[in-house]
Amino acid sequence: xxxxxxxxxxxxxxxxxxxxxxxxxxxxxxxxxxxxxxxxxxxxxxxxxxxxxxxxxxxxxxxxxxxxxxxxxxxxxxxxxxxxxxxxxxxxxxxxxxxxxxxxxxxxxxxxxxxxxxxxxxxxxxxxxxxxxxxxxxxxxxxxxxxxxxxxxxxxxxxxxxxxxxxxxxxxxxxxxxxxxxxxxxxxxxxxxxxxxxxxxxxxxxxxxxxxxxxxxxxxxxxx
Amino acid sequence: xxxxxxxxxxxxxxxxxxxxxxxxxxxxxxxxxxxxxxxxxxxxxxxxxxxxxxxxxxxxxxxxxxxxxxxxxxxxxxxxxxxxxxxxxxxxxxxxxxxxxxxxxxxxxxxxxxxxxxxxxxxxxxxxxxxxxxxxxxxxxxxxxxxxxxxxxxxxxxxxxxxxxxxxxxxxxxxxxxxxxxxxxxxxxxxxxxxxxxxxxxxxxxxxxxxxxxxxxxxxxxxx
DNA sequence: GGAGTTTCTGACCAGCGGGTTAGTAATGCG
DNA sequence: CGCATTACTAACCCGCTGGTCAGAAACTCC
Numbered sequence: 001x002x003x004x005x006x007x008x009x010x011x012x013x014x015x016x017x018x019x020x021x022x023x024x025x026x027x028x029x030x031x032x033x034x035x036x037x038x039x040x041x042x043x044x045x046x047x048x049x050x051x052x053x054x055x056x057x058x059x060x061x062x063x064x065x066x067x068x069x070x071x072x073x074x075x076x077x078x079x080x081x082x083x084x085x086x087x088x089x090x091x092x093x094x095x096x097x098x099x100x101x102x103x104x105x106x107x108x109x110x111x112x113x114x115x116x117x118x119x120x121x122x123x124x125x126x127x128x129x130x131x132x133x134x135x136x137x138x139x140x141x142x143x144x145x146x147x148x149x150x151x152x153x154x155x156x157x158x159x160x161x162x163x164x165x166x167x168x169x170x171x172x173x174x175x176x177x178x179x180x181x182x183x184x185x186x187x188x189x190x191x192x193x194x195x196x197x198x199x200x201x202x203x204x205x206x207x208x209x210x211x212x213x214x215x216x217x218x219x220x221x222x223x224x
Numbered sequence: 225x226x227x228x229x230x231x232x233x234x235x236x237x238x239x240x241x242x243x244x245x246x247x248x249x250x251x252x253x254x255x256x257x258x259x260x261x262x263x264x265x266x267x268x269x270x271x272x273x274x275x276x277x278x279x280x281x282x283x284x285x286x287x288x289x290x291x292x293x294x295x296x297x298x299x300x301x302x303x304x305x306x307x308x309x310x311x312x313x314x315x316x317x318x319x320x321x322x323x324x325x326x327x328x329x330x331x332x333x334x335x336x337x338x339x340x341x342x343x344x345x346x347x348x349x350x351x352x353x354x355x356x357x358x359x360x361x362x363x364x365x366x367x368x369x370x371x372x373x374x375x376x377x378x379x380x381x382x383x384x385x386x387x388x389x390x391x392x393x394x395x396x397x398x399x400x401x402x403x404x405x406x407x408x409x410x411x412x413x414x415x416x417x418x419x420x421x422x423x424x425x426x427x428x429x430x431x432x433x434x435x436x437x438x439x440x441x442x443x444x445x446x447x448x
Numbered sequence: 449g450g451a452g453t454t455t456c457t458g459a460c461c462a463g464c465g466g467g468t469t470a471g472t473a474a475t476g477c478g
Numbered sequence: 479c480g481c482a483t484t485a486c487t488a489a490c491c492c493g494c495t496g497g498t499c500a501g502a503a504a505c506t507c508c
Contacts (some may be wrong), residue, residue, distance in 0.1 A: 010496065112334030145418045
């Protein structure tokens with residue numbers, strides 16, 4: 001769609017609407033201002049999600065207290081609650097990223113040197129540190145493994161979502177975001193190794209797997 | 225350093241060398257050509273790593289045959305070999321990304337709409353599908369969990385490295401890349417949950433953890 | 449249909465930045 | 479020292495694009 005903010009000419013934008021260049025300035029003060037409006041929309045929606053998530057997490061800790069090692073071993077109720085809470089939050093984030101996937105794409109790949117660069121990557125940085133802190137807490141409670149720096153976990157999780165967001169802008173069909181969120185959480189928590197002791201025939205179809213025959217939808221190619 | 229290819233003026237570059245604009249063209253045919261040289265260097269080095277890695281993997285399979293479920297349960301020799309092989313390969317990739325971190329940064333964030341955009345993201349896409357295929361194989365051999373789409377695992381791993389690469393360009397000190405690689409592999413394989421049955425005092429220092437007091441080095445701020 | 453209002457056009461301007469080149473300084477060498 | 483070669487400068491050209499504006503077109507309401 002766009003070749004980056006710098007690469008998109010005013011005429012490109014107006015021509016795509018079937019208008020002439022002059023008409024642009026009847027609707028927006030400048031290219032940056034127009035993009036800024038959309039970005040502000042996305043940004044505030046994202047901040048709302050983050051805020052809500054932090055509050056939810058605080059409420060959880062207030063109501064249920066800190067998790068302990070045995071919670072994970074016996075998959076206690078409050079443990080399952082925490083898991084479903086954060087999976088749900090992540091799904092919300094994925095949905096938002098899908099809705100704004102083109103904006104996110106431009107923000108991430110094509111806003112270098114503009115006022116928007118720090119907005120996107122500041123958000124990413126804050127998310128990394130939020131997730132890191134969350135995991136540091138889990139480590140202190142002996143719920144999460146402690147032989148790994150929390151920042152690496154943060155980068156792992158956020159990096160995954162960042163890359164997925166970029167892939168979204170090349171898809172024409174909406175993927176099963178809920179399946180994505182569930183898969184990611186499963187991987188983060190339990191790892192990719194097959195659960196021990198479980199053997200399955202290699203050729204048969206697996207039950208309750210979180211994906212159809214071929215997971216991602218067809219590619220979307222950038223319009224010229 | 226750079227405000228993206230489009231954002232960097234010739235005069236900015238020459239001024240940074242204490243020269244005048246005209247002198248630039250005595251050394252390079254164009255901005256793109258200059259950047260292209262560096263990029264080609266990085267790109268061929270990266271492709272070499274990938275090629276070598278694929279060959280190594282093929283040799284492993286030829287010599288040791290496919291892994292089976294019990295290999296992971298009993299942490300067999302060939303399993304450990306496979307793990308250390310891919311950790312080592314990832315470390316090599318991280319080292320290369322560190323050496324070219326500024327180039328990678330520009331390639332990822334500031335090359336939208338140039339000939340270099342597809343180079344970087346094509347590479348990323350190919351890596352995602354390579355990792356996906358690797359995991360699909362592991363799934364068929366019942367070594368990796370099958371209830372997660374391989375492409376999600378691919379995006380998870382590659383996304384992590386992509387984000388880390390971007391963080392590199394803001395660091396002034398080289399982080400412990402080997403620790404990163406080990407942590408990531410541990411997380412990917414075994415997940416983030418604490419190993420069951422292991423209780424540790426929350427306040428004491430953990431043994432053999434893969435990180436010092438504060439993991440990442442200090443930030444580097446972009447020079448104006 | 450015509451006055452008034454809104455919406456849009458397309459020619460125009462101005463400045464920025466890539467690329468050129470004539471001329472100048474530095475360097476090397478017999 | 480004098481000549482040649484190399485390295486660089488700075489003014490210049492020019493195309494491209496953001497932004498402006500007078501006027502045309504469309505639309506509305508009486």
